[in-house]
Amino acid sequence: MLTNYVYKLQPNVTQSHEMVRWIDMLRSHYNWCLNDRISQYNQKFIQGDYCDIRTKAEACPISCFVSKNGASGEPWKQDNQNTIVPMGEYCLLPYDLNNLPYSGKTPRRSVGDIQITALPVLKVARPWYAEIDSTVLQQNVKRLDTAYENFFNGNGFPKFKNRSNFTSFTYQVGFKVSGNKIYLPKLGWMRFYDSRPIPPGFVIKAATVRKRQDGWYISVRIEDKTVPDYVPLPLSEVNKVIGCDLGIVKLIHLSDGHQIDNPKFATNKKTRRILKVRQRRVSQKKKNSNNQKRASRAVGRLHKKIADKRQAYQWEIADAIVSRKVDAIGVEHLNIAGILRRCKVKIDDNTGRFLPNGQSRKKYLNRAISDASWNELILKIDYLAAKQGKIVVKINPKNSSIECRNCGYIDKASRDNEKFICSQCGHHEHADIGAAKTIRDRVIELIEYQKVHGDCVEPADKTAKRPKKRKEKSARSTLSKRVEPGNPKSKGENPETGIQEDIA
Numbered sequence: 334m335l336t337n338y339v340y341k342l343q344p345n346v347t348q349s350h351e352m353v354r355w356i357d358m359l360r361s362h363y364n365w366c367l368n369d370r371i372s373q374y375n376q377k378f379i380q381g382d383y384c385d386i387r388t389k390a391e392a393c394p395i396s397c398f399v400s401k402n403g404a405s406g407e408p409w410k411q412d413n414q415n416t417i418v419p420m421g422e423y424c425l426l427p428y429d430l431n432n433l434p435y436s437g438k439t440p441r442r443s444v445g446d447i448q449i450t451a452l453p454v455l456k457v458a459r460p461w462y463a464e465i466d467s468t469v470l471q472q473n474v475k476r477l478d479t480a481y482e483n484f485f486n487g488n489g490f491p492k493f494k495n496r497s498n499f500t501s502f503t504y505q506v507g508f509k510v511s512g513n514k515i516y517l518p519k520l521g522w523m524r525f526y527d528s529r530p531i532p533p534g535f536v537i538k539a540a541t542v543r544k545r546q547d548g549w550y551i552s553v554r555i556e557d558k559t560v561p562d563y564v565p566l567p568l569s570e571v572n573k574v575i576g577c578d579l580g581i582v583k584l585i586h587l588s589d590g591h592q593i594d595n596p597k598f599a600t601n602k603k604t605r606r607i608l609k610v611r612q613r614r615v616s617q618k619k620k621n622s623n624n625q626k627r628a629s630r631a632v633g634r635l636h637k638k639i640a641d642k643r644q645a646y647q648w649e650i651a652d653a654i655v656s657r658k659v660d661a662i663g664v665e666h667l668n669i670a671g672i673l674r675r676c677k678v679k680i681d682d683n684t685g686r687f688l689p690n691g692q693s694r695k696k697y698l699n700r701a702i703s704d705a706s707w708n709e710l711i712l713k714i715d716y717l718a719a720k721q722g723k724i725v726v727k728i729n730p731k732n733s734s735i736e737c738r739n740c741g742y743i744d745k746a747s748r749d750n751e752k753f754i755c756s757q758c759g760h761h762e763h764a765d766i767g768a769a770k771t772i773r774d775r776v777i778e779l780i781e782y783q784k785v786h787g788d789c790v791e792p793a794d795k796t797a798k799r800p801k802k803r804k805e806k807s808a809r810s811t812l813s814k815r816v817e818p819g820n821p822k823s824k825g826e827n828p829e830t831g832i833q834e835d836i837a
């Protein structure tokens with residue numbers, strides 16, 4: 334079994350400064366690698382010269398190549414373990430397929446491998462990188478690999494990192510723990526708050542050091558292969574189900590009639606006020622002064638405190654839901670990014686000016702939704718449920734709150750905030766608890782279906798996901814669209830055929 338334990342570190346001043354420096358260097362290395370992959374993707378070999386297809390300018394030679402399946406640049410693993418070819422030199426040689434420099438028997442190298450092999454070159458050119466532990470540097474490249482992997486699986490394109498979203502580095506080997514001290518290579522022994530003992534039999538596989546607003550934390554990944562993973566209950570053995578409907582006014586409505594409060598940690602009146610005051614203090618201080626830095630640290634600490642409170646509360650209620658006498662918990666399958674998406678821009682055809690589109694109203698709702706952080710809560714419920722041998726079933730919540738539970742009539746007018754009165758038959762109940770019950774019933778329906786038809790088939794009724802309709806793109810959205818390197822879809826190519834489609 335693999336799990337993570339987090340401890341707070343107590344570095345001394347030198348170590349703390351050193352770690353800040355490392356993070357700065359690693360961030361710039363990460364951004365360099367990302368830029369390298371992007372510019373390589375945009376380079377084409379035309380008439381004996383490399384040229385950037387975006388700017389049509391002469392481009393630097395390739396040092397790596399990004400594609401889903403392989404890499405070029407230094408594409409073949411070397412047969413004879415030669416010393417590493419200096420960067421920039423091997424790139425200049427266009428590969429003649431009949432006269433390959435290497436036999437071609439060995440497998441192609443991934444772009445991550447190429448960039449990892451280039452690390453010693455980096456250390457020669459910029460000696461201060463040699464002060465960083467080598468596994469940390471390697472993990473830094475692998476982090477970008479993971480970002481690309483996520484992208485190829487349908488998530489967003491890897492972003493360039495700044496100080497606020499690049500705050501950690503990872504060790505793969507070399508650390509030791511003794512009592513309340515941990516040894517980190519090239520940083521030395523460091524004390525930490527030994528808040529929970531590592532269970533006997535577990536070995537540390539990796540350690541990630543992270544800077545947060547109130548100090549440094551270390552997250553150790555521990556593994557014991559003899560301990561089995563948590564196995565979720567098979568659907569066919571589920572007997573009792575509870576449905577959860579997520580909301581803003583109340584965080585959760587349960588199908589047994591219970592409601593759980595939403596304390597709105599970041600968006601309640603008091604916190605909003607404190608945040609506003611503290612942010613004003615930052616903006617009123619002299620720019621880049623020590624006073625301003627101190628004031629912005631205070632804002633950061635407040636955000637950290639809010640996040641910590643939310644975490645604690647969510648664990649508490651997740652535990653309360655999971656410890657009920659049920660076998661399965663039905664939750665909504667939500668597309669939060671879709672819910673938070675900005676309203677479509679409206680433009681006056683005659684004047685070309687922007688018209689009100691309701692975004693300023695939606696802003697406050699979006700903040701409340703982010704504050705509730707439903708996805709985080711569902712993850713916690715999922716984790717705790719697996720621990721107790723229970724299962725979480727995600728179900729399509731479509732129409733769950735406007736469908737009559739008596740006659741099945743779907744009408745938006747039936748719902749008036751939390752009251753539900755059916756416009757067809759007059760049936761009335763609490764709208765959200767009704768929705769929770771509908772979710773529960775849909776889970777039961779799914780389970781019944783799978784008991785009859787086997788586990789692998791999904792019902793083709795309303796709970797199944799419908800294929801998405803292709804939306805017409807507005808003029809603005811095509812204008813601002815970025816060409817995303819390595820993504821066959823981003824340039825309007827058909828991913829199956831690789832043929833350019835005309836999307837304009």
Ligand SMILES: [Zn+2]
Nearest residue numbers: 737740755758
């Ligand atoms: Zn009805």
